[in-house]
Amino acid sequence: MPSRPPRIVRADAGPLFVDSGAWIALRSRRDQYHAAADRAFRTAIERRIALVTTNLVIAEIHRLTLFRAGTEPAMRALERIDASQSVTVHFATHEDHAAARLWLDQLAPRPITYTDAVSFAVMAAMKCTRVLGFDRDFVAAGFELWP
Numbered sequence: 341m342p343s344r345p346p347r348i349v350r351a352d353a354g355p356l357f358v359d360s361g362a363w364i365a366l367r368s369r370r371d372q373y374h375a376a377a378d379r380a381f382r383t384a385i386e387r388r389i390a391l392v393t394t395n396l397v398i399a400e401i402h403r404l405t406l407f408r409a410g411t412e413p414a415m416r417a418l419e420r421i422d423a424s425q426s427v428t429v430h431f432a433t434h435e436d437h438a439a440a441r442l443w444l445d446q447l448a449p450r451p452i453t454y455t456d457a458v459s460f461a462v463m464a465a466m467k468c469t470r471v472l473g474f475d476r477d478f479v480a481a482g483f484e485l486w487p
Contacts, residue, residue, distance in 0.1 A: 356384055356486055357463050358393045359473030360400040367405065367417055373474050380472050380487055391427045394462055396455040398429060436461045443481065452477055
């Protein structure tokens with residue numbers, strides 16, 4: 341397998357977490373947040389802000405795209421994320437799972453998905469305070485929607 345080029349990182353900006361809603365909005369012109377997602381991604385790339393997501397977020401993107409648009413668009417979505425020099429995919433660990441369980445307990449009875457709870461855990465561990473997404477559950481957990 342060929343090696344990938346180094347990731348783009350801008351030290352002064354800190355990482356920006358990308359939630360599934362932003363990825364989906366970026367790919368679907370019919371999505372109500374498409375224009376906002378397109379602007380936000382362009383701004384992040386122009387400012388060389390490091391983007392972070394998790395394999396669980398990618399699983400959500402793939403599943404939704406697969407059942408809404410088909411096999412080829414789902415594969416293209418994965419390929420585009422994998423090819424981006426701006427995106428790092430964090431693979432959930434046992435520690436992330438344990439921290440996610442604490443997030444679920446802390447935010448109960450609010451119905452938080454496990455994927456979001458793992459995202460909160462990863463963001464907290466990385467000291468990442470901003471999320472490119474449209475899910476208000478991130479705000480309820482104490483994170484900032486960006487921009």
